[in-house]
Amino acid sequence: EVQLVESGGGLVQPGGSLRLSCAASGFTFSTYSMNWIRQPPGKGLEWLSYISGGSSTIYSADSVKGRFTISRDNAKNLVYLQMHSLRAEDTAVYYCARDRFDGSHYVPFDYWGQGTLVAVSS
Amino acid sequence: QSVLTQPPSASGTPGQRVTISCSGGSSNVGTNTVSWYQQLPGTAPKLLIYSNNQRPSGVPGRFSGSKSGTSASLAISGLHSEDEADYYCATWDNSLNGRVVFGGGTKLTVL
Numbered sequence: 001e002v003q004l005v006e007s008g009g010g011l012v013q014p015g016g017s018l019r020l021s022c023a024a025s026g027f028t029f030s031t032y033s034m035n036w037i038r039q040p041p042g043k044g045l046e047w048l049s050y051i052s053g054g055s056s057t058i059y060s061a062d063s064v065k066g067r068f069t070i071s072r073d074n075a076k077n078l079v080y081l082q083m084h085s086l087r088a089e090d091t092a093v094y095y096c097a098r099d100r101f102d103g104s105h106y107v108p109f110d111y112w113g114q115g116t117l118v119a120v121s122s
Numbered sequence: 123q124s125v126l127t128q129p130p131s132a133s134g135t136p137g138q139r140v141t142i143s144c145s146g147g148s149s150n151v152g153t154n155t156v157s158w159y160q161q162l163p164g165t166a167p168k169l170l171i172y173s174n175n176q177r178p179s180g181v182p183g184r185f186s187g188s189k190s191g192t193s194a195s196l197a198i199s200g201l202h203s204e205d206e207a208d209y210y211c212a213t214w215d216n217s218l219n220g221r222v223v224f225g226g227g228t229k230l231t232v233l
Binding site: 044062 | 124155157159165166167168169172173176178210212218219220221222223224225226227
């Protein structure tokens with residue numbers, strides 16, 4: 001069974017840093033690309049960042065470029081989101097999500113974790 | 123302001139057919155495939171439709187997707203009370219170097 005479990009969220013002061021982790025199980029992690037997506041309270045979804053299976057390709061949304069960095073450790077089945085210079089508007093539930101290719105179609109975000117809440121406040 | 127435009131709300135009665143639209147432009151919906159996600163209250167989103175009209179295994183046939191030009195639609199037939207949720211469309215945007223964009227979401231109420 002595919003499982004994605006995020007951790008590392010919490011309360012952080014403006015300007016602070018936080019590293020989120022997403023632990024994957026139930027599939028061959030190194031062969032799947034991964035993403036981080038967030039959702040501010042009561043608002044919609046915002047895609048943040050993508051990393052390919054071997055880490056050779058990384059994309060990030062302009063809203064977090066230079067502040068957030070995605071990375072992965074295939075030996076540990078973990079994907080990370082390092083966040084710096086956090087602002088109040090970064091307050092959100094952060095999800096990791098898997099992509100896959102079914103042989104004919106690219107399937108974005110076919111599995112999601114349960115999310116971890118990041119609150120940025122003084 | 124989302125790149126993809128969805129109606130903020132939609133409603134229907136049990137058994138009815140409801141459609142939710144997702145309007146974009148030539149750099150996103152017009153060029154790339156669209157996926158749809160269902161988010162039940164208090165839970166993580168779940169993939170409903172990918173590649174415009176493909177259903178993952180386990181998603182009921184009541185859910186269907188289509189795309190024409192720069193607009194896509196999600197249709198739910200035989201509406202059930204448990205379909206009450208937020209629905210989001212998503213695709214890639216070539217003007218943003220292929221970054222993923224989401225619609226603002228549509229809250230579906232089953233009356």
